[in-house]
Amino acid sequence: MNPKRPLILVTNDDGITAPGIRALIEMMNQIGDVCVVAPDSPQSGMGHAITVNETIYCDKVIVDKNAPQSEYSCSGTPVDCVKLAVNEILHRKPDLCVSGINHGSNSSINVIYSGTMSAAVEAGTMGIPSIGFSLLDYSLEADFEPVKHLVKKLALECLSNGLPKGVVLNVNFPKLAKDAIKGIKVCRQANAHWKENFDKRTNPLGRDYYWLTGEFVNEDKGEDTDEWALKNGFVSVVPVQFDLTAHHAIQDINMWEI
Amino acid sequence: MNPKRPLILVTNDDGITAPGIRALIEMMNQIGDVCVVAPDSPQSGMGHAITVNETIYCDKVIVDKNAPQSEYSCSGTPVDCVKLAVNEILHRKPDLCVSGINHGSNSSINVIYSGTMSAAVEAGTMGIPSIGFSLLDYSLEADFEPVKHLVKKLALECLSNGLPKGVVLNVNFPKLAKDAIKGIKVCRQANAHWKENFDKRTNPLGRDYYWLTGEFVNEDKGEDTDEWALKNGFVSVVPVQFDLTAHHAIQDINMWEI
Numbered sequence: 257m258n259p260k261r262p263l264i265l266v267t268n269d270d271g272i273t274a275p276g277i278r279a280l281i282e283m284m285n286q287i288g289d290v291c292v293v294a295p296d297s298p299q300s301g302m303g304h305a306i307t308v309n310e311t312i313y314c315d316k317v318i319v320d321k322n323a324p325q326s327e328y329s330c331s332g333t334p335v336d337c338v339k340l341a342v343n344e345i346l347h348r349k350p351d352l353c354v355s356g357i358n359h360g361s362n363s364s365i366n367v368i369y370s371g372t373m374s375a376a377v378e379a380g381t382m383g384i385p386s387i388g389f390s391l392l393d394y395s396l397e398a399d400f401e402p403v404k405h406l407v408k409k410l411a412l413e414c415l416s417n418g419l420p421k422g423v424v425l426n427v428n429f430p431k432l433a434k435d436a437i438k439g440i441k442v443c444r445q446a447n448a449h450w451k452e453n454f455d456k457r458t459n460p461l462g463r464d465y466y467w468l469t470g471e472f473v474n475e476d477k478g479e480d481t482d483e484w485a486l487k488n489g490f491v492s493v494v495p496v497q498f499d500l501t502a503h504h505a506i507q508d509i510n511m512w513e514i
Numbered sequence: 515m516n517p518k519r520p521l522i523l524v525t526n527d528d529g530i531t532a533p534g535i536r537a538l539i540e541m542m543n544q545i546g547d548v549c550v551v552a553p554d555s556p557q558s559g560m561g562h563a564i565t566v567n568e569t570i571y572c573d574k575v576i577v578d579k580n581a582p583q584s585e586y587s588c589s590g591t592p593v594d595c596v597k598l599a600v601n602e603i604l605h606r607k608p609d610l611c612v613s614g615i616n617h618g619s620n621s622s623i624n625v626i627y628s629g630t631m632s633a634a635v636e637a638g639t640m641g642i643p644s645i646g647f648s649l650l651d652y653s654l655e656a657d658f659e660p661v662k663h664l665v666k667k668l669a670l671e672c673l674s675n676g677l678p679k680g681v682v683l684n685v686n687f688p689k690l691a692k693d694a695i696k697g698i699k700v701c702r703q704a705n706a707h708w709k710e711n712f713d714k715r716t717n718p719l720g721r722d723y724y725w726l727t728g729e730f731v732n733e734d735k736g737e738d739t740d741e742w743a744l745k746n747g748f749v750s751v752v753p754v755q756f757d758l759t760a761h762h763a764i765q766d767i768n769m770w771e772i
Contacts, residue, residue: 303562303593304626311723312712332726335561335627340724343710365639367758368562368632369593381623381707413770420763422705440772444759447680449639452601454570465569466602468594493772495763500625501702505678505753512671514698514751 262288262351262415265341265379268358269299269334269371272319272327276357279400280389281325283408284354287415290325291350293341295371299334300360302371304378306339307332314340334375342382352415353379356389357407359398363390363428363482363492364448364474373426377498380424385414387425392486402434406491410440419495426494430486438489445494446481448474520546520609520673523599523637527557527592527616527629530577530585534615537658538647539583541666542612545673548583549608551599553629557592558618560629562636564597565590572598592633600640610673611637614647615665617656621648621686621740621750622704622732631684635756638682643672645683650744660692664749668698677753684752688744696747703752704739706732 264284268277272294284290293314313331328345330337334355342349358372367373376388389407391398410427419425426445430437450470458464474483482492522542526535530552542548551572571589586603588595592613600607616630625631634646647665649656668685677683684703688695713725732741740750 298567301564301566303560303564303632305561305563306559306627307726308559309556311715311717311725313721313723315721336726339710339726340712344712344714344724365756368635368639368756369564374561374626377626381626409772413772417770420760420766423760423763425767442764442767444761444764445757447757452597454598454602456602457569459569463571463573465571466598467569468565468590468597493767494758495760495767496758497760497763498623498626498758499703499705500752500754500756500758502678502681502753502755503702505681505755506700506702508678509683509700509751509753512675514667514671 264288264290265350265353266290266292267294267334267337267355267375269295269302270359271295271298272329274359275398276359276400279404280354280357280407283404285324286408287412291341291346292325292327293330293337293345295334295337296329296331299371301369302333303369304335304374305333307336312336334371335378338375338378349382349384352411353384353386354389354411357400358390360394361390361392361428362388362426363486364446367426367445367496376424377496381498385419387411387414387427389427391429391431393431402432402437403429422497422499423495426496428482428486428492430489432489436489437491441485441490441492443482443485443492443494444480446474446483447476448472448483522546522548523608523611524548524550525552525592525595525613525633527553527560529553529556530587532617533656534617534658537662538612538615538665541662543582544666545670549599549604550583550585551588551595551603553592553595554587554589557629559627560591561627562593562632563591565594570594592629593636596633596636607640607642610669611642611644612647612669615658616648618652619648619650619686620646620684621744622706625684625703625754634682635754639756643677645669645672645685647685649687649689651689660690660695661687680755680757681753684754686740686744686750688747690747694747695749699743699748699750701740701743701750701752702738704732704741705734706730706741
């Protein structure tokens, strides 16, 4: 590896064969030396799960024999992938960690369910500048061409400026043609939620089971939110923190008679 | 159910048969009508995972036929349990959600890996006052007697005062005798992390695999942290938020040339 080129760790939650991670690898190869450590199967909705009671496999794979990156396929969660990459594969902190490009939105409250973002957050807890990328298109045939140049731009900015301590970036791209994207907006996470709607069925043995489904509800009217930006043709960039302390609430709770 | 008594949802991540949840149920029965929806098996380290590509079973069970609470055993994650409880079992928001008592610490950075806390956070996103409880003793034989009265006290305070919007509580108890506990401190999350140490082995077929292990490292010298409180014989109470936006960083990122 070239000591002057940054070392970039690439991961995701859709699995190592997903088209989204291929687009991300392509762009990262243009700016640094790339190591891919990604789940061997889809891990959507895994949040910040880690594998504590099971074994983890992590094998070197060759997805494209002409490509410059090294690649490892891991049986664990996205967070496991980052931990393994830094501690067992790279044996040093990469200069940048990028996760995605996710097939589907990770805006608003989705950030807490997202394996893509949890991988980025995990790298952030290690002090690695880190970005999660998502495209608002769940399809396997999602077109990443319109956003590739923006992925590269944001990664380069992150490498040259660094990120504030304790912060990683959650980047979501609208599903639009390249020319229709109006720009990039730095936003706050919209105060939206999922309205669950469990689909109850009965299995052939007569036992009830459920499928989790839901409807995304955004009642946040703010024009400074990621949801607003995406609806209005902008790329949303939300700085995300992993100190979950609600510092403003400490005073309130101190009023309790405890 | 008595309309004057609060409706309390109880869950955890150690599974419905764990001693910690039994202690929690016992105390909650003293103050309200209790419904338990908890995982059918241990789910430690599941973070905010949800079950999106698999079916979820959730069956009524009778753990103690003389007990007043209703109980449901769920094949999903702690977060699934909360979603199912509110939408399919209770059909209304409970007045309080309590999660735990976890066998082992969920202080500091552990909050993001914790199924116990993710269940509480999920309830919080629905607007339900919510507390996660943990005891610093991983053992199955952990003694919850010394902290039971404090669990009840905190639940009652939460019911009478409510919680600030967008905030849930992360409560950790030191492993001490009742008389040795010095009091309760409202804290911030310590800036600590895990130093991973993967245990690499080879399976009988010759393929390498890993066990995730690690060492908890706290370099935060602050005396206002949960780690400090617990080390000094206090119960730690950290208000936790699920708006992950690093609002203070928006200005910094807006300086980028994007």
